[in-house]
Amino acid sequence: MTTSITAEQVSARLERLPLSRWHVKTRVLVGVATFFDGFDQLMIAYALPVLIPYFALDPGMIAWTIAIGGIGMLIGALAGGWAADRVGRVPVLIGSLVIYALCSLAMATTGTLWLFLVLRFIQGFGLGAEVPVAATYIGEITRAHKRGRFVLLYELIFPAGLVASALVAAWIVPTLGWRWLFALGAIPIVLVPFLRRVPESPRWLASRGRLAEADAAMRRIEAEVASQKGDLPEPVVGEVAVVQQGQVRVRELFQGIYLRRTLMLATAWLTAYFVNYGIAAWLPTIYGRVFHLDVDTALRYSVATSIAGIIGCIVIALVIDNIGRRIAIAVAMMGSATTLFILASTGATTAGTVLVWSAASAMCIFAVNLALYVYTAELYPTRMRALGCSVGGAFGRLGIVIGPLVVGGLLERGFSVADIFVVMGAVAVVGALSTAVFAIETKERTLEEISR
Known part of the structure; x- marks a missing residue:
């Protein structure tokens, strides 16, 4: 095959690739970013019972200590998506990973609150840039058939990070101290040499008109897949929709068919992460301050919550290609609201x-x-997919910022734990209704078809 190819041919070649060791290996390697996203986002929650007396934090400063990383993630998500649609997925993945790792190590060495918060902001920037780009890359190398299961089995690395954070923190914080917990965040820097060997997304290269490079990347991927699977089937170009090319502009996210998608996603990301981190970031502290549990017990309770979360993730990964994205997300969101209302109705007294x-x-x-x-x-064309993912992710990070601040503000003003769960349940209802009404279904459709 010559390099005189089209973007549609590149997509067709990706769509005909059977699942292989290359897909799994790449999914895991790129997915390490998502593991440390989960690890980091609850790491601060589990360190807080020790950091509060160490830095003499009042409730307002506790909230900001939680939120400052989310602010960095929000800005990083927008910057990372913008950069990934211009310079490529892989360079942004590597650069943001280095930022995250170095800042994590520096946080473990500081004893000054303001420097700790500055480093946490920069660390959040790196993490925020990395995660949506990683999700974009994995989506672009995956064919339409069973794409939801394949991508979500990769995304299980995220809740695995949450559980790992809980398990590690439950042992390290009481025995070795909080500094060792943050020092572990430097581990992913050893992956940089391996990420440098990951091929750039052929779909992205083709969407930028860099067809010779897209062809070269495809040849590398096809050779590795063929070494395991044997002769590959011929690509069927006629089954792939026309690939949109050109420069991405932010305003396109709010025009035409993408306006409804962007607003729906913004609502879903904001409400889901508002609820998740509004509760999760404060749970260890609530167990200690309200129910007077010791640090060890509070952290063990938090581990149980994280393990329950990963069970939910496994379930949705297995069913999402059968029941579809819209139903799966809306039902799960409403389920969260229902359980929160039940908890509030008990008075949350124990x-x-x-x-x-x-x-x-x-x-x-x-x-x-x-x-x-x-x-x-799935909802945006390749030329603006990373930006679309980053905007969605940015609203999620906004939820990470606002949720803990709202919970802290309610506690500071004397609201009960039950009142807090009512607020969280109401927010979850908003997300469920928005998704149920405005989401479109994407299962078993190629990325090019969905973006039309």
Whole structure:
């Protein structure tokens, strides 16, 4: 095959590739970014019971200590998506990973609050840039058939990071101290040499008119897949919709068919992450300050909630290609709202009651968070996919910022734990209704077909 090819041919060649070791290996390698997204986002929650007396934090500063990383992630998500649609997926993945790792290590060495917060902001920037681009890349190398399951099984690395954070923190914080917990965030820098060997997304290269490079990347991928699977089937170009090319402009996200998609996704990301991190980031502290549990017990309770969340993620990964994205996300969101309302109706008067119903809510809301990664990457054309994912992710980061601040503000003003769960349940209802009414279905459709 010569390099005189079309973007549609590149897409057709990707669509005809059977699932192989190359897909799984690349999914795991790129997915390490998502693992550390999960690891980091609850790491601060589990360190807080120790950081509060160390830095003498009042409730307002506790909220900002949680939120400052989310602010960095929000800005990083927008910057990373913008850059990935211009310079490529892989360079942004590598650069953002290095930023995250170095800042994590620096956070472990500081004893000054303002420097700790500055480093957490920059660390969040790197992490925020990395995660939506990783999801974009995985979506672009995957064919339409069973894409939801394949991508979400990769995204299970995210809740695995949450559980790992809980398990590691439950041992490290009481025994070795919080500094060792943050030092672990430097581990992913060892992956940089391996990421440098990952081929750039052929779909992205083709959408930029760099067809010779797209062909070269495809040849590398096809050779590795063929070494395992044997002769590959011929690509069927006629089954692939025309690929949109050209420069991406931010305003396109709010024009034509993309306006409805962007607003729906913004609502879903904001409400899901508002609920998830509004609760999860504060749970260890609530167990300690309201129910007077010791640090070890509070962290063990939080581990149970994270494990429940990963069960929900496994379930949605297995069913999303059968029931579809719209139903899966809306039902899971409403399930989270229902369990939160039940928890509030009990008065949330005991730590055990909070544990049981918050775990049930986590099982639902973690599933929503996971599903949004695959769904968002499906709704935009390749030339603006990373930007679309980053905008969705940015609204999620906004939820990460606002949720803990709202919970902190309510606690500071004397609201009960039950009141907080009512607020979270109401927010989840908004997300469920928005998705049910405005989402479109994408299962078993090629990325090019969906973007028309």
